[in-house]
Amino acid sequence: MSDKKNELTNLHPDIIKFQNAIRKKYAAENQTAKKGQILFVGSSSMEIFPVDQLQLNLNLDKIIYNRGVRATTTADLLNHMDTLIFDLLPGKIFMNIGSNDIGFNVPESVFLANYDEILRQIKEKLPDTVVYVMKYYPINTTENFGEEKEEHNQFYAHRSNELLEAANFKVEQLAKRYGYEFIDVNAGLTNAEGNLRRELTFDGAHMLPAGYEIVLGNMKKYLV
Template identity: 30%
Template sequence: MNKTLVCIFLFCCFSSHVFSQQKQWDSTYRPGNYTLMEGLFRSYPNSEKDIIFLGNSITDHVDWEELLGMPNARNRGISGDITFGILERLDEVIEGHPAKVFVLIGINDISRNIPDSVILNNDRKIIQRIKAGSPSTKIYFQTLMPVNNTFTQFKNHYNKDEHIQAVNEGLKKIAAGENITLIDLHPHFLDSEGRLDKAYTTDGLHPNAKGYEVWKKILLPYL
């Protein structure tokens, strides 16, 4: 093989490696039910008295109106959603000028290898866009809950504890800098080994009924 061919071969290998690194995460991913749910949310009436719960499946899996006993609680969770998905549909939340917005998002980003810095940058964008579009809305960001790798159902979400910790620490700094309320959920769900307590989950990722009751008690002072 002459030098020219060797150089071409090495360049192709290098380019392929760089390309594969660049494609490790995808900002365009949207869950299969995203379009349906976004359309439904846009069809619902808005009120300035609304209390919005914005997030992914952890938010989506509970009836907030029933859980909290509040008829103005609104579920805006989409199972599988990521921070880019929240930004894409955030105008639907902002246009109603809700009283409060509680945000919990990021664990699916982590599972899809979106860098911590990108997640946190998106979190900041969410806050700033709500502020700009609905200045009267009170914003509450919640830290990511822990996971438990002794379960097997959501393998891409487990063993990412360092990323959860990094995002949570970053969230605390952003909340302080943006002068919004940070609700630290994470420590309330830990077991003695630093994992999501089995008493609060059936799959190592999502809360069970007892877990949602714990979450409710944490939220009550902010409602």
């Protein structure tokens, strides 16, 4: 598949440079990584998941490898499936991808077709791998986190809990089509209004380590 990411998302060159650098780093690490382990894959919400630190207290018999890349869309993941998934031959995959498709206003038909193709390829190439498709994390668009109003409005023009929830339903249907489990590990993240709790986020859309501790606690039953 040709790389059409820039055409749809107009990413800043610095972000593209970072993405290339982190994928190069992952590719190098894959050469010595153990096969059959646990893989976390997705966008920035996965990239900043402090897995290396938090998994030390889990006493798992498997290693968790994080292959999240910021600003990644479903199209971007499709362009780099070997580096981000297949080279590791994971025994379990936890996937959180697509929130940027929504945020970048990628047409829903494109987003869902890409997601479908991601799951199809995994089913075909890794038929024995257990895949957990994750519900999108809630966000907080109502409070001020220090950004300029114009910056806030631009970032959240196509990001809301309502849009994420609508996408969750459709992604769940895709997961079921391939016999994969759709999991909700968000208990404890929201306030009474359903927004991501202010003390768990630094910008309303990305979580602090305290938020990921809650998520990891909810994930434990799937990790063992």
